[in-house]
Amino acid sequence: MEIVRIFAARNELFAVHYSNEKHDELKRLLLLWNDVSYLNQFLIQNKSDIPKGKTITQLVRQIIDNANEIDDTLYNLILDESMNIDSFFKPLNNNEYKILELWKQKGRNNYLRIYALRIDTNCYLITGGAIKFTRIMDDRPHTKKELNKIEKCRNYLLDNNVTDEESFLNFLN
C-alpha cells in the first residue's frame, strides 16, 4: 500500500495506491466512471438494483455526468487554493456528528461515492469508491469490499501512529 498526493503543492488530498491496482484509487475510479463499457457491464450485473423507470443507457449518461461534476470540483480546487475540500466530504455514518479519530467519510454525487479518512481539517485520504444503489453498504459485495478497504486503511494508519490526541479526546467525550 502506498499513499500518493493528489495536489503536488497542497497537503490536502491524498489517495491510496493498492499494490494490486495499476492506479491510485481516485484516478482508478474516475477512469472507470468515464468508461462506457465498464458502466454498461456493471449496470447489467446489478440490473435488479437499478432505480425504477431508468434504463441502462440513461444511467450510463447520468453516471458520466456525475463523474464530470467531480472532475469540475477537482479542477476548481486547482484553480482556487482558498477552496475548502471539507465541504465535499460528509461522515460515512449519517448518525455521526462529533469529530472522530481518523473519521470515515464519503464524498457523494448522486450514485457515486468516494470513501475517505479524515486526517485533519481539510485533509483527507481517499481509500476507494463505488457506484451505490442500495441503502446499506453491507448489502452488496462491491460496497462491502469498500467498507473493508476503509477499515484496513484506518488500521494501517493507527499502526503507524497516525493518531490525534485532540480528536481522540473528542472521541472520549
Add this chain to the structure above:
Amino acid sequence: MTNKENFLKLVSPKTSSTLDDVQWRIKNRAMLRESQEIAMKVLDRLGELKWSQKDLAAKMEVKPQQVNKIVRGKENLTLDTITKLQAILDIPILATYYEDRLVHLEKTIHPQITVIVKREPYEGSRFAKTIHSRNTNIISVNKFHTTLNAQNYSKRVYNGKSKQYNKF
C-alpha cells in the same frame, strides 16, 4: 508531533497523475461525449445482434483491442472507423445516414413525393433539411423528429429519441 505530521511521513514522494487526467477530460469533454454516445450505440447494437466484440472486430478487419477501445468511449474516432461502424452495424452516427434513408424513402414508399434535400442552418441540431413535395407542401426533417405532410398523407418516419427506426 501532530496527527497530520505523522501522516505526512507515510506519504510517497510521488504525485498522482489524476489531475492531468481531469484537465484532459475537461478540455476534451465535447469529443468524449460524442465518443461515449457512439460507444453506447455500438454496445446496444451488439446486444441486439447478439454479436461479441470479437465478431465486430472480425467484420471491421481490426484487432479486438480496437473494438474494446471504441466501446469504452474514450477514443477520438476517425471518420474511417465511424463509417465502418455505421455500415456494418447499420446504426445512425453520421448525418449522411439520414440522407441515404431519405433517398431510399423517395424511391420505395412514396414515389409521388419529390425529395429535395437542402442543408439549412438549424440552431441546436447537427443538421437540418427541408423536403418539398410536388404540391409545395414542406416536409421538415431534423435529427429528432420527421413528419411528412403532403395533402392528407402524414407519417412519422423517424423519432431519434426513442431510437426506433422505421426502415422505409
